[in-house]
Amino acid sequence: MSDHLYVGKSIPRTIEIDKVTGRAVYIDDFKRPGMLYGKILYSDYAHARIKSINIAKAEKLPGVRAVLTGRDVPDVRVGFLKDQSVLKKDVVRQFRDEVAAVAAISPDIAREAIDLIEVEYEELPAVFDPVEAMKEGAPLVHETDARGKPLRTNILPLPWRFQAGDIEQGRRESAFTVIDHVSTTWVNQCCMGPSGCIAEFDMNSNLTLYNQTNVIFGDKGRISEYFSQIGLKGKKIRIINPIVGGSFGTKLDTDIYEFICIQLALKTRRPVKILFDREEEFRALPPRQPARFTVEQGCDREGRLTFRKIEAILDNGAYTSWGATTPSVMMMPVSSLYRVPNIYYQATCVYTNNIYCQAMRGYGNPQASFAVETSMDTLAEKAGIDPAEFRMINRNQSGDLTPMRLKITSCGLEECITSVKEKIGWNDKKGKRNGRGVGIASLIHVAGGARVTLSDGHGIMVKVDEDGFVDVLESGTDQGQGSPTVISQIVAESLGVRPEDVSVIFGDTALCLWDAGTHASRHTFMAGNAAIMACEKAKKQILEMAAEYMPRMIKSDFKKMMKKDPEFVEPELDYSLISDPANLDIRDRKIFLKSDPSHPHFNMDINKVLRRGLHVGTGESRVIAAEAFYDPPTETLDRELKGNLSMTYAFGTTGVEVEVDRDTGEVKILQLVAAHDVGKAMNPTLLLGQVYGAVYTGVGYGLTEEMKLEKGKVMNPNFLDYKLLTAMDVIPIKPVIVEPGDEAGPYGAKGVGEPGLVPTAPAIANAIYDAIGVRIKDLPITPEKVLEAIKNSK
Amino acid sequence: MKKVSVSFTLNGDPVTAEVPAAWTLLRTLRENFEFTGAKEGCGVGECGACTVIVDGDAVNSCIFPIPEIEGKSVVTIEGIADKDGNLHPLQKAFLDNNGVQCGFCTSGMIMSAKALLDKNHNPTEDEIRTSIAGNLCRCTGYVQIVEAIGMAAKK
Numbered sequence: 001m002s003d004h005l006y007v008g009k010s011i012p013r014t015i016e017i018d019k020v021t022g023r024a025v026y027i028d029d030f031k032r033p034g035m036l037y038g039k040i041l042y043s044d045y046a047h048a049r050i051k052s053i054n055i056a057k058a059e060k061l062p063g064v065r066a067v068l069t070g071r072d073v074p075d076v077r078v079g080f081l082k083d084q085s086v087l088k089k090d091v092v093r094q095f096r097d098e099v100a101a102v103a104a105i106s107p108d109i110a111r112e113a114i115d116l117i118e119v120e121y122e123e124l125p126a127v128f129d130p131v132e133a134m135k136e137g138a139p140l141v142h143e144t145d146a147r148g149k150p151l152r153t154n155i156l157p158l159p160w161r162f163q164a165g166d167i168e169q170g171r172r173e174s175a176f177t178v179i180d181h182v183s184t185t186w187v188n189q190c191c192m193g194p195s196g197c198i199a200e201f202d203m204n205s206n207l208t209l210y211n212q213t214n215v216i217f218g219d220k221g222r223i224s225e226y227f228s229q230i231g232l233k234g235k236k237i238r239i240i241n242p243i244v245g246g247s248f249g250t251k252l253d254t255d256i257y258e259f260i261c262i263q264l265a266l267k268t269r270r271p272v273k274i275l276f277d278r279e280e281e282f283r284a285l286p287p288r289q290p291a292r293f294t295v296e297q298g299c300d301r302e303g304r305l306t307f308r309k310i311e312a313i314l315d316n317g318a319y320t321s322w323g324a325t326t327p328s329v330m331m332m333p334v335s336s337l338y339r340v341p342n343i344y345y346q347a348t349c350v351y352t353n354n355i356y357c358q359a360m361r362g363y364g365n366p367q368a369s370f371a372v373e374t375s376m377d378t379l380a381e382k383a384g385i386d387p388a389e390f391r392m393i394n395r396n397q398s399g400d401l402t403p404m405r406l407k408i409t410s411c412g413l414e415e416c417i418t419s420v421k422e423k424i425g426w427n428d429k430k431g432k433r434n435g436r437g438v439g440i441a442s443l444i445h446v447a448g449g450a451r452v453t454l455s456d457g458h459g460i461m462v463k464v465d466e467d468g469f470v471d472v473l474e475s476g477t478d479q480g481q482g483s484p485t486v487i488s489q490i491v492a493e494s495l496g497v498r499p500e501d502v503s504v505i506f507g508d509t510a511l512c513l514w515d516a517g518t519h520a521s522r523h524t525f526m527a528g529n530a531a532i533m534a535c536e537k538a539k540k541q542i543l544e545m546a547a548e549y550m551p552r553m554i555k556s557d558f559k560k561m562m563k564k565d566p567e568f569v570e571p572e573l574d575y576s577l578i579s580d581p582a583n584l585d586i587r588d589r590k591i592f593l594k595s596d597p598s599h600p601h602f603n604m605d606i607n608k609v610l611r612r613g614l615h616v617g618t619g620e621s622r623v624i625a626a627e628a629f630y631d632p633p634t635e636t637l638d639r640e641l642k643g644n645l646s647m648t649y650a651f652g653t654t655g656v657e658v659e660v661d662r663d664t665g666e667v668k669i670l671q672l673v674a675a676h677d678v679g680k681a682m683n684p685t686l687l688l689g690q691v692y693g694a695v696y697t698g699v700g701y702g703l704t705e706e707m708k709l710e711k712g713k714v715m716n717p718n719f720l721d722y723k724l725l726t727a728m729d730v731i732p733i734k735p736v737i738v739e740p741g742d743e744a745g746p747y748g749a750k751g752v753g754e755p756g757l758v759p760t761a762p763a764i765a766n767a768i769y770d771a772i773g774v775r776i777k778d779l780p781i782t783p784e785k786v787l788e789a790i791k792n793s794k
Numbered sequence: 795m796k797k798v799s800v801s802f803t804l805n806g807d808p809v810t811a812e813v814p815a816a817w818t819l820l821r822t823l824r825e826n827f828e829f830t831g832a833k834e835g836c837g838v839g840e841c842g843a844c845t846v847i848v849d850g851d852a853v854n855s856c857i858f859p860i861p862e863i864e865g866k867s868v869v870t871i872e873g874i875a876d877k878d879g880n881l882h883p884l885q886k887a888f889l890d891n892n893g894v895q896c897g898f899c900t901s902g903m904i905m906s907a908k909a910l911l912d913k914n915h916n917p918t919e920d921e922i923r924t925s926i927a928g929n930l931c932r933c934t935g936y937v938q939i940v941e942a943i944g945m946a947a948k949k
């Protein structure tokens with residue numbers, strides 16, 4: 001492994017030079033000729049009947065090209081459960097409900113027009129608490145389901161119930177049991193680049209959508225379904241990614257503004273851009289889903305877990321996006337973080353008149369891991385076992401088949417726990433209760449794809465030109481994760497060229513092969529494997545060409561030398577050696593004889609061979625191009641919600657040392673050790689960036705970040721009141737990279753995008769407990785909550 | 795809309811713009827000059843994505859009224875590589891040390907850092923952090939940005 005030239009090296013991100021020179025084109029910077037600007041009017045109420053909408057004044061405003069309401073567009077339902085329409089006609093169910101939209105020749109006019117639209121509402125009773133919403137007699141958020149069948153409850157018809165083993169048996173075997181109530185709140189993804197898209201129809205009504213989605217083919221599929229219902233069946237759709245200014249879950253589903261943009265473009269026959277401002281990012285994008293958990297766990301006298309029972313209630317908000325599927329990812333830590341034989345898990349998603357929710361980095365894992373890891377600590381204490389030791393006793397191991405039927409292949413959890421203990425000084429620091437404390441938490445996450453759709457594949461195309469430069473057509477999305485660099489490293493390594501020879505084109509449904517999306521920490525794993533497969537094919541083509549041409553070229557070189565220098569004696573060579581492609585290989589742009597890499601004559605620059613062999617006349621010219629589609633042998637969940645979703649799983653442990661100020665409630669992080677089993681680091685510097693970024697988001701999740709909703713309204717839709725960490729929040733992070741190497745991964749790599757976030761908040765909460773003996777089970781752990789908890793503990 | 799005509803120096807060149815008086819420097823840079831390196835992350839002075847240097851100081855161009863630019867000197871991310879196109883040490887360090895991920899905050903980060911390094915060749919970590927305190931980043935956790943600025947300072 002160690003003889004790799006590029007894989008495993010910290011190659012700089014030079015391929016992304018446009019991002020440091022101001023040239024990278026984000027959706028903000030993207031313009032099309034004749035483009036109009038779209039703007040959306042949102043609801044004034046959390047729940048109300050729309051009595052009337054008057055658009056006359058807006059329509060009359062010079063420069064306005066279209067004003068649309070729910071009456072002007074086909075009444076088609078969209079979304080995961082088809083529970084909303086694009087523009088709301090009769091009833092609004094949340095403050096972000098889209099009531100009308102405008103397209104105008106400038107953003108200013110569009111905004112002015114929006115202000116001129118008059119909507120009359122009749123307020124309806126609303127419900128904002130999921131527990132209240134589950135009660136009989138609670139106001140119904142939806143009167144009917146997608147098919148028009150009357151609904152009697154706010155509880156969503158989703159099957160999130162999982163059982164393995166026998167909970168009662170587990171209870172009987174328990175020497176100790178605990179029960180905890182744990183909760184988390186709304187968190188905004190806070191992509192620095194705002195959301196937006198440009199929709200453009202040609203005169204044949206075929207659509208090009210410049211869009212930031214990180215699931216280009218999923219987006220295309222949803223829009224195509226929409227097309228078939230609005231009379232555009234059979235029309236073509238092309239999705240093109242600009243550079244994406246962060247995603248973190250927001251670009252997973254097709255958002256309503258995309259459909260609105262399409263409708264405005266259709267109506268005006270002009271390209272239309274919708275671009276969110278920061279307030280819209282907070283008020284009109286689906287945030288991370290809040291959840292409440294009741295966790296019960298038990299262990300025997302030796303500290304071995306006997307059962308785990310978790311019941312979750314999720315505030316779905318008014319409609320359903322991917323947020324409602326976060327329980328499926330929650331199931332992973334619930335069933336498979338540490339060895340637990342008996343599991344019961346049920347998640348109930350409930351409609352309320354709050355903002356509807358979506359995915360965010362880690363999906364449901366950070367929420368559920370907060371629950372599990374809180375309970376792990378309370379149980380360890382009850383059993384009188386050191387919390388780190390308790391985790392060690394129950395750690396996952398290679399070869400395990402978890403109750404959810406996840407097959408644990410490579411597993412570095414033991415090493416992660418051990419190194420965290422050592423680096424943080426666990427044994428010296430724990431249990432002092434002197435205002436300083438240490439806490440620990442671990443994670444499991446998919447790291448080798450995640451079969452949540454029928455195809456979990458990734459397609460890639462590679463073509464090589466006469467200079468030995470490589471174009472890679474890559475169906476993933478560059479949302480900042482560093483894939484342009486990492487994929488160019490993998491391509492360079494497996495094809496035998498240099499990273500700087502490689503260009504990577506991302507995100508274009510017309511150019512690229514199918515991909516299930518750049519999510520679930522899957523991209524390096526999937527695209528990496530696909531790239532290796534494609535490069536093997538392309539390399540074979542080059543070597544065939546070399547076997548054909550190299551002998552002739554070498555001989556003709558000798559002839560030339562003899563002409564120049566009559567003294568020159570042509571060496572006697574066995575040309576049959578290089579006439580067989582199987583004897584040749586390519587490395588660092590050189591084609592050489594495998595059995596004798598330093599052979600003085602049998603090696604040649606790749607571009608020399610390509611120049612000679614590519615464009616050679618009738619019947620002989622060819623191209624070097626290859627494609628590959630990697631769809632791993634994973635399983636979708638079966639009826640019992642079991643199945644091996646991913647080829648491999650990431651493990652990690654975070655240890656935190658905190659200092660808690662008992663007078664102010666402030667929590668200071670003195671050090672944070674983040675140990676991650678990454679399989680193999682493709683690019684150590686870039687990998688650390690993923691860990692650091694995820695840890696910071698995790699610390700925000702643990703301590704500062706919360707969207708404050710008052711009766712459904714987001715009260716802090718700006719960076720002044722929503723506390724994102726800044727560079728002044730110094731968190732001394734010590735990363736530990738554990739590299740067991742994974743058989744299924746490209747060069748041994750596993751996914752790393754999300755894991756860093758997952759165990760961060762619970763490790764902090766556990767450290768706070770160790771510091772002051774007060775346990776806070778509700779995120780974020782603000783100074784007010786700390787003070788309150790200290791007061792209550794007295 | 796009332797317009798103003800302002801003359802100033804933009805990345806070393808004398809320029810004049812005639813734009814609505816209510817426009818900000820950011821909007822003028824982006825829409826009038828098509829220098830779209832400075833980004834609008836919030837539009838209200840809370841994120842730093844729009845940072846440019848005006849007469850040596852880093853400013854949030856999204857809240858900088860355009861009439862006030864008259865006679866001043868503006869440097870943007872597009873103007874800091876040298877004449878031969880060699881990257882500024884900060885630009886290079888951000889690429890080398892992964893100070894850039896999605897890149898949306900990057901122009902602003904680099905300009906804030908440049909304003910610091912132009913005045914202080916040997917900043918402490920604390921000074922570096924203070925210089926980018928107003929620049930939010932969701933991707934990086936700031937660690938490799940702070941390191942990158944330190945690396946560039948040594949150049």
Ligand code: FES
Nearest residue numbers: 835837841842856
């Ligand atoms: S856009 Fe200027 S500070 Fe955010």
Ligand code: FES
Nearest residue numbers: 896899931932933
């Ligand atoms: S690199 Fe994405 S916000 Fe900083």
